[in-house]
Amino acid sequence: MSRAKIVVCRDMGEKAMGLLTASDHEVVVFPGSPDPPPRSWVLENIKGAAGICVMMADKANQELLDAAGPSLKVVSTFSVGHDHIDVNALQARDVRLGYTPDVLNDAVADLTVMLALMAMRRAKEGMDIVHKSQWPQTHWSPFLLTGPSFSRPKLTLGFLGFGRISHSVLSRFLSFTLPASHPDAPKVIYTSSHRRPEQDSIDAEYTKRFGVEVKWVEKEELARESDVLIVLCNLNESTKGIVGKEFLSNMKETAVLVNTARGAVVDSHALAEALDQGKLFAAGVDVVDGEPNVKADHPLVKQPRCVVLPHVGSATWDSREGMALLCAKNVLAGVQGEELPAELK
């Protein structure tokens, strides 16, 4: 096995970097870590490389492939999302793509539950009162800062995208709701790309697995019926802006929306306007279209009923270390012509 060059766009921590450097390949790490490398650094260093580890800010596109030349065998992204990668261009050149699914599921699911609770319980307004020294004048009263809850009867949990992370969110949610055996037990509705011929039997499987009714619905019904709406789909041409003005105008005034997928799935300005007009109760977003160029004057940041976090969905020690190790293993396998532990095909 010949010595190959591996480019790493950010220091990935002791364990993952140890794995790479122990491999005897030439490992080139961006020296300015943890900041992202300038594009010029990437394009310069990718020349003649066999593999590269990229993060969301590092685009793996035609330009990168051209700069790399024919030596490039694998792109390994430190993420489960891959909207920063031109998958077709990679396939056309027979460059394999490694990604990091599953190891971040728990972290993203936890954050999704946290944001749903923060939206329902008006955490941003509550914290604001404290931070602005208004607590002394904010007299406790029976209905001050109240909001909806998971334990209400006949709750409808909605999912836009119903993959593994949504399943993890759902199993957490069911520990907050009325039990499945209750006459007013919650039910689950979801939309995924399109209704399959066997959708009824898939739904029967889900219903059995989660113990509550689970049903595929059209997105109009999803908007109309959900009390808690979770956005957890991939970003692609069919999902871009899918949660826009029309979708939001169909929501319940008491509903909350959480986006832990990708910012561009939700039209930020339409969401801010819908919240301003009381078309839904509150929202929590970990991702915003155009991030990280989101400032304090962004309409969602200014909205008292919208919690905005700076894309920390997978930010737990365990999850990020798991992602780093998988990213390193993927690039090594790709460089050595072995099967990738997690390949996106």
Place this chain on the structure above:
Amino acid sequence: MSRAKIVVCRDMGEKAMGLLTASDHEVVVFPGSPDPPPRSWVLENIKGAAGICVMMADKANQELLDAAGPSLKVVSTFSVGHDHIDVNALQARDVRLGYTPDVLNDAVADLTVMLALMAMRRAKEGMDIVHKSQWPQTHWSPFLLTGPSFSRPKLTLGFLGFGRISHSVLSRFLSFTLPASHPDAPKVIYTSSHRRPEQDSIDAEYTKRFGVEVKWVEKEELARESDVLIVLCNLNESTKGIVGKEFLSNMKETAVLVNTARGAVVDSHALAEALDQGKLFAAGVDVVDGEPNVKADHPLVKQPRCVVLPHVGSATWDSREGMALLCAKNVLAGVQGEELPAELK
């Protein structure tokens, strides 16, 4: 049944007020609601009353009893906590005490989970970055804003006070952790007022009920071993300041603490100092000693790793309506000499 006078310190919403006014008793509601009544209004109006509905800000003490005179039969508090009530003074006068247990359990348990997640996931720091327009310069990197998680192996969940709300919190937590069947499954430790002779069999019952090991421990062990420490005990002479400098100095550097009980159980200044010194990882508190006189310069409010909420534990529509109805039913039953739906004896 003769017509009696009932004083209500705050408008308790349509349903509860409807119940009271339909009773044909004389109902005197503080006209300045939702603000709390001045003490002088309470002392003036309580004269000759048979019952009173109070909130946390309204002290039911000797002074109130003296102002009321011998007609007073019942004090009904819109709360489960009763540290604003002189229980002994009430008993000495044979005045019954109604309270609102259970109806707020889900709401407080939900908020407790939310605060634990916010502490672990550094929600305050994340929101601060966004609100201060620092997101554009805050480059994503593998270990930015990372923290501990529920899914780590051999997690120890600790409870200071292990009543019904703690049980509700625990059943929610177990949907986030490794499953009970896992070799590295979580375990639970707790402290309550004192170790009973039959504690081992009580713990065996808990272990059976929750599916993971549950064990009573001394408070030193609770501090030392907990990864997530939940404070949910009553405030009384033995718990006041129990989470102080010594307790906090024994905690794990990676642990988080949540207080959804009463502020004075935790020494605020000791907690702020422990967070400053990295003696524990982060905290979330819904209650602060001296509240609501807590301003932006309070050491916990200034601490980036401490989320502070303005006592909204029970603030859901369902829970507050349930509390209002129970509070109204308690006062009516007391006035009419019937059994109280929820009496604290």
